[in-house]
Amino acid sequence: MASRNPRIKAPKQAKKGEIIEIKTVIPYKMKTGLRKGKVGRVAPRMIIHEFKCTLNENLVFKADLHEGIASDPFFQFFMIATESGLLEFSWKDDNQQRYVAKRELIVT
């Protein structure tokens, strides 16, 4: 299995009330369930269908994904720095397996 180390670009420090930018990407071959092999076997659907970002277990951003998302799902979004704490990113795939990454955020 290929490594599934998600890459995250988020600031470590921020001022209170500042809008910060977060970029995430996870290496994942998103199989749509439409591809047929040469033998005629259909590769089953295997995609990441949920992405979540939470700060101290409060939801910041969520995405429900379907077949129309390209492989290696990438997201860029913004959040308000309200309090310092733990930023948690989680991806869930069709096998119900979760991939989690954590980053500390210090708000001054």
Place this chain on the structure above:
Amino acid sequence: MILSKMIKRLSKLLNISINNESVLSVKIMLKKTHKQTKFTRREITLLAIGSLIGFEILPKPAWANSKTAQQMLAHLTKNQSVIQSANLKLDLPTEAYTGRMVPFAVEMELPKNQINPVQVIHVLAEKNPFPMVASFFFTPYSGKVFVRTKIRLSGAQHVLAIAELEDGTFLFQKQFIDVTVDGCVD
């Protein structure tokens, strides 16, 4: 003669030795079956109906169950009216060679210091085998109503973004993109 030759050639291909007698018997059997394959009109109609039923029962390809973009739009908006809004902005190229990875961004421009009224932004690609692309959920923590990602597109088509506001109204914006190579096969 031609039949026996063909059977011999087949047997050679399949590594089966067939002597002349069996060839003869096969010939006779074929003749018999040929005679027997006369269907009455009733049988033919029954066969046609049966095949139709079988077509319904047999497993369909995955995309056959997917809703069309129009159905999906009606389902998402609960048959309410959708207003085209200039504040909702899409950022995607007007043409792309391959639809495998098309950069896409959607943004809702708001007046300063206004609390974010957008709850969800749905993205639809009207001619994809699965028209639903993604739904993005925003919260009071999200500073801007903005998201950038990469999407798959199957061909030249409109890409729609539908924003659901807190008061239950729906806004939409669409843009046409010309895609040469289908990106939805993977």
